[in-house]
Amino acid sequence: MSQLHYALFTGCTAKQSTPELLSSTLAVADKLGIKITILEEASCCGASHLQDFDEFLAHVLNARNICYAEKLGLTMITICNTCQLNSAMTKHALDTDPDLKARVNEKLAEVGLEYKGTSEIKHFLYALIEDYGLENIKDKVEVPLSNFNIAPFYGCHNIRPSELHHDANGGENPYNPTSLDQLIDALEGHPVDYSHKNKCCGFHVELQANHTSEVLAGNAMVDAIDNNADLMVTPCPLCHLKMDTYQDDVGKVIGRDIELPVLHMPQMVALALGCTPKEIGLNFHVQKATQLYTEAV
Amino acid sequence: MSTQAEEFEPFKTDEAEVTRPDTVTVTLKTFRFNAETDYLPHYKHYTMEVGKDELILDLLNRIKWEHDGSFSYRRSCRHGICGACGIKVNGRATLACKQNALELVKLFGNELLIEPQNKKRAVKDMIIDKKDFWEKHAAVTPYVVADVDPHPEHETKQSIDDFHKFLDSDLCIQCGNCHYACPVVEVNEDYLGPAAFNAAYRFTVDTRDEAGKERLELTSQIGPGVWDCVKCFECAEACPKEINPIEKITKLHNMQFEQGVAKPNVATKHAEGFLRGMKKYGYLDEADIVSYSEGYLGMYKHLKTAMKMMKAGKIHWHSGIPFIDSVPKIKNLDEVQKLIEISQTNTL
Numbered sequence: 001m002s003q004l005h006y007a008l009f010t011g012c013t014a015k016q017s018t019p020e021l022l023s024s025t026l027a028v029a030d031k032l033g034i035k036i037t038i039l040e041e042a043s044c045c046g047a048s049h050l051q052d053f054d055e056f057l058a059h060v061l062n063a064r065n066i067c068y069a070e071k072l073g074l075t076m077i078t079i080c081n082t083c084q085l086n087s088a089m090t091k092h093a094l095d096t097d098p099d100l101k102a103r104v105n106e107k108l109a110e111v112g113l114e115y116k117g118t119s120e121i122k123h124f125l126y127a128l129i130e131d132y133g134l135e136n137i138k139d140k141v142e143v144p145l146s147n148f149n150i151a152p153f154y155g156c157h158n159i160r161p162s163e164l165h166h167d168a169n170g171g172e173n174p175y176n177p178t179s180l181d182q183l184i185d186a187l188e189g190h191p192v193d194y195s196h197k198n199k200c201c202g203f204h205v206e207l208q209a210n211h212t213s214e215v216l217a218g219n220a221m222v223d224a225i226d227n228n229a230d231l232m233v234t235p236c237p238l239c240h241l242k243m244d245t246y247q248d249d250v251g252k253v254i255g256r257d258i259e260l261p262v263l264h265m266p267q268m269v270a271l272a273l274g275c276t277p278k279e280i281g282l283n284f285h286v287q288k289a290t291q292l293y294t295e296a297v
Numbered sequence: 298m299s300t301q302a303e304e305f306e307p308f309k310t311d312e313a314e315v316t317r318p319d320t321v322t323v324t325l326k327t328f329r330f331n332a333e334t335d336y337l338p339h340y341k342h343y344t345m346e347v348g349k350d351e352l353i354l355d356l357l358n359r360i361k362w363e364h365d366g367s368f369s370y371r372r373s374c375r376h377g378i379c380g381a382c383g384i385k386v387n388g389r390a391t392l393a394c395k396q397n398a399l400e401l402v403k404l405f406g407n408e409l410l411i412e413p414q415n416k417k418r419a420v421k422d423m424i425i426d427k428k429d430f431w432e433k434h435a436a437v438t439p440y441v442v443a444d445v446d447p448h449p450e451h452e453t454k455q456s457i458d459d460f461h462k463f464l465d466s467d468l469c470i471q472c473g474n475c476h477y478a479c480p481v482v483e484v485n486e487d488y489l490g491p492a493a494f495n496a497a498y499r500f501t502v503d504t505r506d507e508a509g510k511e512r513l514e515l516t517s518q519i520g521p522g523v524w525d526c527v528k529c530f531e532c533a534e535a536c537p538k539e540i541n542p543i544e545k546i547t548k549l550h551n552m553q554f555e556q557g558v559a560k561p562n563v564a565t566k567h568a569e570g571f572l573r574g575m576k577k578y579g580y581l582d583e584a585d586i587v588s589y590s591e592g593y594l595g596m597y598k599h600l601k602t603a604m605k606m607m608k609a610g611k612i613h614w615h616s617g618i619p620f621i622d623s624v625p626k627i628k629n630l631d632e633v634q635k636l637i638e639i640s641q642t643n644t645l
Contacts, residue, residue, distance in 0.1 A: 015624075111629075205525055
């Protein structure tokens with residue numbers, strides 16, 4: 001296998017409140033010999049909120065980000081479901097609407113860029129599973145996660161709307177996604193089967209509809225706990241932030257004590273590949289994954 | 298090439314040994330409830346051989362005709378037009394008359410879970426009380442509001458482009474699949490929901506209509522309006538007519554700004570406020586977006602979380618003071634600043 005090489009779109013959270021996501025992504029790439037070029041020019045994706053305010057502007061800014069991956073001739077990988085969706089939405093809109101593409105390129109020309117549509121966009125999860133391969137990951141496991149029941153939480157924006165994920169991003173069935181389950185299995189952990197694995201965490205209305213947000217996160221977390229989960233894992237840092245930093249508040253609204261560490265997908269992989277808790281930034285979690293300090297390492 | 302006779306050969310005459318080609322044994326774990334007599338719902342299992350051309354509606358018919366005549370469900374047109382037969386199969390919003398059964402067997406396995414769109418609203422088996430749906434649909438004035446000249450001299454003309462603006466949203470059959478797939482509808486009883494928003498959009502962009510402003514004002518309210526949408530895209534998956542309601546929700550958001558209906562509040566400032574950080578750093582400023590959206594007085598709600606995040610090292614400071622210049626800058630920030638300047642189309 002020739003060396004895999006990707007352009008990494010970090011998004012805002014990995015550069016701010018979830019530094020552990022970036023460090024663990026780079027640690028996994030390092031362990032597996034995947035080459036990563038960070039797109040330091042890339043801006044915020046708009047997180048679906050800028051899109052509500054000004055859809056055209058959001059397309060222009062996302063197209064600019066993709067231009068930098070195209071310049072390198074690389075597939076752009078994301079480490080956040082919402083970055084993935086908003087970048088893929090812009091790509092889909094521009095690739096299917098020549099008129100919109102022309103209007104966006106007219107703006108990009110002002111800063112010397114042109115969107116062509118030559119780079120694929122996929123989440124790191126699917127780069128690992130489809131490009132690197134589950135069997136190859138299996139071969140590299142140094143610390144099997146066999147002591148843990150791990151609840152996969154897929155996050156909406158990697159699985160819905162399915163038409164945006166068919167071609168380049170896993171093509172999961174949104175009603176029965178399997179990639180994270182397979183990954184947990186490959187790392188010798190025990191995937192927890194629970195009905196909320198493909199549901200919404202409520203992050204996007206945290207400010208304006210706090211109650212809705214807490215109930216949605218709570219429903220998913222107690223479902224995982226009731227199905228005997230020790231840990232939750234998600235490919236999305238926004239799901240992580242909602243379920244990790246707001247865990248106490250969620251518990252109060254739901255009326256249950258919730259203690260469930262929420263790992264980023266690359267943290268889980270890195271741990272199984274033999275990285276230390278410090279290397280993958282477990283200290284940055286609000287709900288500490290103490291069982292990982294004592295049992296897995 | 299096989300002849301027709303050969304193709305039919307596998308059908309045996311011996312009743313006991315009939316094994317049809319292309320059939321699969323499927324068990325339907327079916328929700329049963331009668332609000333008049335039952336304290337709790339229960340599930341009954343019906344096992345049947347299902348052929349490749351059978352629809353979910355055919356299986357519902359077979360439960361009723363072959364197993365239990367009291368089994369109740371709504372059905373009418375059988376052509377994906379009347380919107381009566383929406384149910385959930387393994388949690389997936391399904392229009393029974395449009396959905397091939399074996400496709401779902403392929404997806405979920407040989408046991409299918411047959412449930413109404415919303416179990417809490419069940420009246421009898423698959424039949425639910427859709428009152429909330431119809432009330433919310435009616436609330437957006439789902440028709441063209443116009444002073445019609447009773448003696449027009451010519452027909453009302455509409456350009457092809459104007460017509461195409463609402464063409465797909467007009468295909469809604471009010472089946473309720475998106476409404477009952479929406480997690481916000483489950484939690485927030487004021488929330489109008491994706492079907493009502495689709496209808497609000499459909500008539501607001503109609504050039505003949507004059508009530509657009511009222512609909513935008515209604516759908517801009519926090520609680521019932523579009524700002525409570527969690528962006529889960531469940532509605533886009535649930536729609537059997539491929540309308541993509543969340544796309545219309547985004548358009549309603551945009552139109553609120555375009556037509557000056559959006560008033561500064563926590564939700565609109567949160568959407569517009571992304572540009573504040575992007576102009577300064579290229580990234581969103583995570584701390585600023587909260588304080589700007591909530592206002593300084595509203596920040597008290599987030600102090601506890603902020604303290605927890607700080608303790609865990611999630612909030613950084615480079616300048617020695619938390620929250621001040623704590624965001625890194627992207628390369629070529631001037632490009633983003635310039636593009637915002639020349640491409641921004643809306644203001645708050």
